[in-house]
Amino acid sequence: MNFIKKPKKPKTSAPARSQMALLGGSYSLVISAVVLALLIVVNLFVSALPTTLTKYDISSTKLYSITSNTKVVVNALEEDVTIYWIVQAGQEDDVxxxxxxKYESLSDHITVVKRNPDVYPTFAEQYTDEEVPNNSLVVEFGDRYRYI
Incomplete structure (x- = not known):
């Protein structure tokens, strides 16, 4: 019988194996930290973009979009328009x-100002005698205004 001898694997010492495992683990940790940091930077960049670039109206009737007629009117503005948004902090309607x-980004003549009724309890009284619910609007254009 012929016995074929298998070559013996060189024995690595226990400290050499643990050092290789430590290097592999360190490499994985560094790569994970770099990927996490990159994801955080990308997330911050995307969150800094205006909503006109990051939110799209996919409703069938384009309910949440600004029409071309509105854009023409807004672009023709020559005087400043202030839209007062009467809303309590933390109860803002997303729509x-x-x-x-979107309106504010269309023109430099449009300014949106939030007015918290808890902080400014008599603010709405100068525009209406009605009880003003949360998320109401007052549009002011020169001497004219409209409560919505």
Missing amino acids: IENLLS
Whole structure:
């Protein structure tokens, strides 16, 4: 019988194996930290973009979009328009917030100002005698105004 001898694997000492495992683990940790940091930077960059670039109206009737007629009117503004958003802190309606930010980004003549009724309890009284619910709007244009 012929016995074929298998070559013996060189024995590595226990400290050499643990050092290789430590290097592999360190490499994985560094790569994970770099990827995490990169994801955080990308997230911060995307969150800094205006909502006109990050939110799209996918409703069938384009309910949350600004029409081309509105854009023409807004671009023709020559005087400043202030939209007062009467809303309590933390109770902002997302749809209204989205539309108001779109209006504000269309023209330098449009300014949106939040007025918290808890902080300014008599603010709405100068525009209406009605009880003003949360997420109401007052649009002021020169000497004219409209409570919505």
